[in-house]
Amino acid sequence: METGIAEKVVSDLSARTDRRIGPPDRALFILVLLVLWIAFAFVLVVSMGLGATKIGVREVLGSLLNWHRSGSADSVILFDIRLPRVVASALVGAALSVAGLLFQGLFRNPMADPYVIGSSGGAALGAGIGLFLLPRFSFLGFGGTAAMAFVGSVATIALVYWLARIGGRVPVVTLLLAGFAVSTMLSYSTYFLVVLDDNFGLKTRVLASWLTGVIAVPRWAQLEVTAGMIGCGLIFCLPLARRLNTLALGDDYARQVGVQVEKTHLAIILAGSLLTAAAVSLGGIISFVGLIVPHMARLVLGPDHVRLLPVTALTGAIFLVLADTLARTMLAPSEVPVGLLTAFIGGPFFLYLLRRTRREYTL
Amino acid sequence: MTPLLQFVDVSFFYQQRAVLEDVSFSLEQGECGALIGPNGIGKTTLLRLAVGMLACSHGSVSLAGRRLDSFRRGEAAQLVALVPQRFEVPFDFTVQQIVEQGRTPYLGLFSGFTRRDRQAVERALELAAVTSLRNRIFNELSGGERQRVKIALGLAQEPRLLLLDEPTQSLDLGRQLELLDHIRVLNDEGVTILATMHDLQLIPDTFSSVLLLGPDQEVCKGCPQDILQPDILERAFDCPPRRQSKLVGENGNLLEKIR
Numbered sequence: 129m130e131t132g133i134a135e136k137v138v139s140d141l142s143a144r145t146d147r148r149i150g151p152p153d154r155a156l157f158i159l160v161l162l163v164l165w166i167a168f169a170f171v172l173v174v175s176m177g178l179g180a181t182k183i184g185v186r187e188v189l190g191s192l193l194n195w196h197r198s199g200s201a202d203s204v205i206l207f208d209i210r211l212p213r214v215v216a217s218a219l220v221g222a223a224l225s226v227a228g229l230l231f232q233g234l235f236r237n238p239m240a241d242p243y244v245i246g247s248s249g250g251a252a253l254g255a256g257i258g259l260f261l262l263p264r265f266s267f268l269g270f271g272g273t274a275a276m277a278f279v280g281s282v283a284t285i286a287l288v289y290w291l292a293r294i295g296g297r298v299p300v301v302t303l304l305l306a307g308f309a310v311s312t313m314l315s316y317s318t319y320f321l322v323v324l325d326d327n328f329g330l331k332t333r334v335l336a337s338w339l340t341g342v343i344a345v346p347r348w349a350q351l352e353v354t355a356g357m358i359g360c361g362l363i364f365c366l367p368l369a370r371r372l373n374t375l376a377l378g379d380d381y382a383r384q385v386g387v388q389v390e391k392t393h394l395a396i397i398l399a400g401s402l403l404t405a406a407a408v409s410l411g412g413i414i415s416f417v418g419l420i421v422p423h424m425a426r427l428v429l430g431p432d433h434v435r436l437l438p439v440t441a442l443t444g445a446i447f448l449v450l451a452d453t454l455a456r457t458m459l460a461p462s463e464v465p466v467g468l469l470t471a472f473i474g475g476p477f478f479l480y481l482l483r484r485t486r487r488e489y490t491l
Numbered sequence: 492m493t494p495l496l497q498f499v500d501v502s503f504f505y506q507q508r509a510v511l512e513d514v515s516f517s518l519e520q521g522e523c524g525a526l527i528g529p530n531g532i533g534k535t536t537l538l539r540l541a542v543g544m545l546a547c548s549h550g551s552v553s554l555a556g557r558r559l560d561s562f563r564r565g566e567a568a569q570l571v572a573l574v575p576q577r578f579e580v581p582f583d584f585t586v587q588q589i590v591e592q593g594r595t596p597y598l599g600l601f602s603g604f605t606r607r608d609r610q611a612v613e614r615a616l617e618l619a620a621v622t623s624l625r626n627r628i629f630n631e632l633s634g635g636e637r638q639r640v641k642i643a644l645g646l647a648q649e650p651r652l653l654l655l656d657e658p659t660q661s662l663d664l665g666r667q668l669e670l671l672d673h674i675r676v677l678n679d680e681g682v683t684i685l686a687t688m689h690d691l692q693l694i695p696d697t698f699s700s701v702l703l704l705g706p707d708q709e710v711c712k713g714c715p716q717d718i719l720q721p722d723i724l725e726r727a728f729d730c731p732p733r734r735q736s737k738l739v740g741e742n743g744n745l746l747e748k749i750r
Contacts (some may be wrong), residue, residue: 381575
């Protein structure tokens with residue numbers, strides 16, 4: 129009798145611990161999404177009020193809700209300077225974070241990120257070349273820079289993917305080495321373009337800012353193009369999210385249950401490149417966002433990509449709007465490149481992850 | 492009756508080297524087969540051919556009377572599942588999240604989980620005795636528990652034929668026996684089994700037939716008592732003469748003493 133009770137207590141206890149470390153359920157997911165949307169709206173409004181001219185929250189809200197340009201100085205600042213920039217940083221943050229999530233899934237490796245694997249560098253070089261060679265090129269409204277950024281990013285990931293894969297696996301060490309070598313070559317090539325450009329005196333400022341990562345105030349037309357790219361990339365991700373879960377169990381397993389592994393990898397590379405290219409043509413090389421944000425999301429929600437996708441996009445948007453607001457206000461009137469800030473935050477985080485995963489992966 | 496799995500003169504070449512050559516055998520519905528043979532003879536390749544992960548270079552593989560290459564993508568996975576030997580998961584997926592992936596052959600890109608899918612996952616968790624582990628992180632489980640989760644993953648496909656690649660490898664004796672019990676239960680539930688086995692002593696109590704893939708690429712099939720004979724094994728495994736007496740046929744009652 130006594131042993132029966134003891135057993136029951138033990139099984140109850142273990143059931144309870146199971147629940148405690150259990151997967152966050154649907155309710156938590158919805159709650160997180162809700163909180164993130166509210167936080168996003170809040171950050172948007174606050175960020176638009178901050179800057180050289182402080183604008184009150186009520187006034188920002190009023191202008192946004194009425195969508196009315198009064199012609200006053202504040203209205204011009206809000207609609208032509210602050211809003212495009214905040215929207216741009218939100219887009220860049222969402223795009224880089226989701227690209228990071230995709231690449232981590234592709235490489236089955238939590239250390240992947242558009243910056244680390246060189247896809248940002250490839251996009252920047254492509255965009256630079258586009259700026260030089262095809263300044264007037266346009267295809268479906270996409271300028272030469274955006275198109276070439278996409279090409280550069282696809283080529284780079286394809287190269288790193290080919291270099292780093294050993295027998296269907298991508299060990300941390302080959303990923304980091306291949307990514308490091310390739311992105312170093314790429315960033316110095318872009319720098320070479322800056323030097324060349326110096327001799328002709330053309331777009332040095334744009335190119336140089338691409339290398340450090342600065343979100344300039346974009347024109348609305350440019351925003352529309354990149355927003356279109358990012359929108360396409362995100363929609364393209366929706367069917368990929370579930371495939372990423374299956375691919376996480378290994379290429380062999382995925383093949384067994386009928387996933388077309390190579391085609392799926394190609395789709396992930398294309399979607400991730402589209403997102404990276406859009407982000408880079410708006411803000412240049414901004415490091416580690418794609419590493420930090422998916423990790424934060426995974427800590428709260430676990431590794432299910434279907435849930436991670438929207439949460440990562442929103443968190444990335446919030447994260448980069450915050451970082452960019454800090455970048456343009458902390459040393460006002462001069463501006464700190466936001467890429468520098470994310471490197472300061474992301475670098476140590478990256479090293480911490482490397483140290484932690486060292487035990488799990490044979491380096 | 493058409494056999495559930497049939498190999499007819501199957502050859503497989505990898506980089507011009509023949510891994511399997513003219514292998515023929517069949518497995519009937521309801522059998523519980525152990526596939527044995529020396530290292531590197533192509534046992535794992537044979538299992539991979541049977542699920543269509545690899546395509547044979549010559550010959551034909553048939554499932555339930557239908558050639559494997561005539562199946563549409565994902566269709567064969569509703570009949571046969573392979574529980575792999577090596578299985579690494581880079582992220583902290585829970586047991587349930589992993590087992591749910593077994594429903595992939597039944598799901599389109601956009602369709603969600605139906606009640607039917609959820610039932611299949613529940614049944615798989617139950618059959619592999621991992622229901623209580625469902626919310627645990629896979630990477631934090633012990634070897635024996637992981638092995639059972641892998642089996643549940645295969646069962647979620649609701650296969651008629653379950654292939655297991657070295658299911659008892661790197662388990663301690665107790666977990667090995669436990670796992671074999673599970674295999675027997677599955678077989679009683681109507682799942683046909685084909686498992687590669689290294690430890691020949693574990694075979695007689697669980698498996699109804701033994702398929703010996705020998706160096707001559709001939710599959711020698713029979714009941715355990717007939718195949719696990721010193722002279723047959725000695726030839727197939729190329730044993731040094733003095734080890735003869737250690738073979739199963741004469742010393743196979745060790746496990747019976749334990750049980």
